[in-house]
Amino acid sequence: MTTVQRPSATDLQPRQSSSLEPITLPQRQCQKPSRFWQLGSEIPAKFDWGLRLLSVMVPLGLWAIVAQLEVVSPKFLPSPLMVLQAFGELWSKGLFLEDLTASLGRVGFGFLLAAILSVPVGIAMGAFASVRALLEPIIGIVRYMPPPAFIPLLIIYLGLDEAPKVGLIFIGVIFFNTLMIMDAVRFVPKHLLETTYTLGGSRLQTLFQVITPYVVPNILDAFRINMASAWSLVVVAELIAANEGLGKRIALARKFFRTDEIFAYLIVLGLIGFAIDLSLKWLQKASCRWSLES
Amino acid sequence: MHLEIAQLTKQFATAKGPITALENINLHVEQGEFICVVGASGCGKSTLLRLVAGLETPSSGSLSVDDLPITGPGADRGMVFQDYSLYPWMTVQKNVEFGLKLQGVEKKLRRKWASYYLDMVGLANSAQILPKQLSGGMKQRVAIARALTSQPKILLMDEPFGALDVQTKETMQQFMLDLWRRTGTSILMITHDVDEAIILAQRIYVLAANPGRVQAEIAIDLGQERPPEIKQTPEFLHYRETILKLLKAPAITTS
Numbered sequence: 348m349t350t351v352q353r354p355s356a357t358d359l360q361p362r363q364s365s366s367l368e369p370i371t372l373p374q375r376q377c378q379k380p381s382r383f384w385q386l387g388s389e390i391p392a393k394f395d396w397g398l399r400l401l402s403v404m405v406p407l408g409l410w411a412i413v414a415q416l417e418v419v420s421p422k423f424l425p426s427p428l429m430v431l432q433a434f435g436e437l438w439s440k441g442l443f444l445e446d447l448t449a450s451l452g453r454v455g456f457g458f459l460l461a462a463i464l465s466v467p468v469g470i471a472m473g474a475f476a477s478v479r480a481l482l483e484p485i486i487g488i489v490r491y492m493p494p495p496a497f498i499p500l501l502i503i504y505l506g507l508d509e510a511p512k513v514g515l516i517f518i519g520v521i522f523f524n525t526l527m528i529m530d531a532v533r534f535v536p537k538h539l540l541e542t543t544y545t546l547g548g549s550r551l552q553t554l555f556q557v558i559t560p561y562v563v564p565n566i567l568d569a570f571r572i573n574m575a576s577a578w579s580l581v582v583v584a585e586l587i588a589a590n591e592g593l594g595k596r597i598a599l600a601r602k603f604f605r606t607d608e609i610f611a612y613l614i615v616l617g618l619i620g621f622a623i624d625l626s627l628k629w630l631q632k633a634s635c636r637w638s639l640e641s
Numbered sequence: 642m643h644l645e646i647a648q649l650t651k652q653f654a655t656a657k658g659p660i661t662a663l664e665n666i667n668l669h670v671e672q673g674e675f676i677c678v679v680g681a682s683g684c685g686k687s688t689l690l691r692l693v694a695g696l697e698t699p700s701s702g703s704l705s706v707d708d709l710p711i712t713g714p715g716a717d718r719g720m721v722f723q724d725y726s727l728y729p730w731m732t733v734q735k736n737v738e739f740g741l742k743l744q745g746v747e748k749k750l751r752r753k754w755a756s757y758y759l760d761m762v763g764l765a766n767s768a769q770i771l772p773k774q775l776s777g778g779m780k781q782r783v784a785i786a787r788a789l790t791s792q793p794k795i796l797l798m799d800e801p802f803g804a805l806d807v808q809t810k811e812t813m814q815q816f817m818l819d820l821w822r823r824t825g826t827s828i829l830m831i832t833h834d835v836d837e838a839i840i841l842a843q844r845i846y847v848l849a850a851n852p853g854r855v856q857a858e859i860a861i862d863l864g865q866e867r868p869p870e871i872k873q874t875p876e877f878l879h880y881r882e883t884i885l886k887l888l889k890a891p892a893i894t895t896s
Contacts (some may be wrong), residue, residue, distance in 0.1 A: 538726040541696050544742035546791050547716030556743070562729050637730040637771050 425607040433607035457516025464573030465524035473532020490522035512584040564638040647694035649702035679706040685853030699822040719788030725780040727772040740791030758786040765807035778809040798830040
């Protein structure tokens with residue numbers, strides 16, 4: 348074994364040469380580790396699940412207590428049990444499934460139409476500066492027109508049936524979807540495209556076989572985010588004119604002062620939106636394992 | 642294969658007027674040669690390689706492979722970038738096959754060729770995994786296999802080992818020498834690492850900066866076998882000193 352001589356302490360002393368005023372720093376203090384407040388890292392799994400459970404149970408419990416104490420009249424604030432009963436009633440009358448099918452159908456159809464159009468347009472805008480220059484300004488303006496402001500026009504043009512509701516969701520989703528997909532395409536690494544060219548790929552091949560698969564996770568992300576606005580727009584559309592649907596039922600419940608039904612449907616709206624979000628996340632996990640953090 | 646660059650000049654337009662990145666470059670690579678271009682950062686050596694790849698167009702002068710002028714990127718000039726640029730959603734095997742797929746080669750045949758080159762770079766066992774599961778050196782070997790599978794006339798490498806740690810870098814240099822001897826591929830490689838250039842190249846072009854121009858062309862006469870220990874030989878050190886002297890940048894002055 349060879350030993351390397353340690354340099355003597357004087358060798359390592361920094362030379363004081365400048366005329367700068369010396370700085371006195373406080374004595375060294377090491378950061379204490381923390382289980383809960385560690386920045387940017389996970390907490391133990393059992394705490395994680397516990398906190399997630401609390402996140403739902405605490406508001407539910409507070410609601411139950413406030414309702415039980417009758418701080419407000421039950422007519423205004425029904426208890427969780429009353430809400431559950433109201434839901435059971437709507438379910439047994441078959442109204443809930445009817446409403447759910449109607450609303451989901453509108454969201455699904457409007458969103459699908461928007462997706463079919465926004466994916467190719469978004470990719471083209473991201474890939475070609477020419478298409479971008481042509482479309483970005485107009486989309487940039489139209490997307491800031493609040494979709495509900497289109498309702499009167501939609502009713503005048505499309506009547507009172509399903510078409511204006513589907514149209515509203517379409518308008519509410521397509522512009523944001525397109526611009527988000529465009530942005531994703533612009534972030535495709537340039538070297539990936541150049542590599543494809545030097546492997547003999549044409550521009551068209553690069554567009555379909557490199558750019559498109561690369562942005563699939565981003566497209567699903569855009570879908571997830573814009574699904575939230577589709578979900579709220581369907582309720583807006585139904586509040587104004589509809590025969591059935593989750594939003595319609597809420598409007599009716601107001602007429603009959605059925606706050607329990609309103610609560611029931613609000614919770615249902617939240618839960619279904621959450622479920623859609625989770626399933627899109629799952630789809631992303633299942634189809635794009637490569638894009639997830641190892 | 643014969644790559645010829647004659648009187649090549651490249652200017653870039655900037656807000657402050659045109660900047661000359663490369664000026665009057667004359668350079669050639671013959672069949673089976675391993676050529677390195679060294680230069681300090683900012684001397685335009687990456688631009689030079691991009692011009693050969695057809696990813697940039699020259700301002701004046703000419704570039705040709707086998708007397709066919711280079712007018713754009715093509716599969717006859719395979720490229721390996723420093724950042725590997727593997728397709729993250731494709732398995733290693735699919736990455737390596739991709740060039741042949743783009744050129745319409747049928748599945749069975751391209752699979753055979755991809756396996757052949759994967760085996761050559763020592764990654765036959767990693768064919769079915771995703772690039773993110775590989776180390777940096779392995780990723781670069783995939784990128785090299787991918788470029789070679791497209792059967793290019795010349796392999797262009799832009800600082801291919803620049804992101805690797807010192808030990809991996811040395812392994813990769815020996816690997817590259819071995820691969821070059823076995824395949825007989827013509828290689829044009831850009832590097833800022835003088836030792837790397839001397840270990841690998843048969844000839845070295847030394848580029849000077851502002852504007853980028855060929856300062857010297859040095860034939861490296863170190864034979865075929867170049868183990869890492871060659872770095873201690875007087876011949877190696879002589880080449881090293883010569884090139885470093887040419888590259889010597891003006892000293893940083895403190896007032």
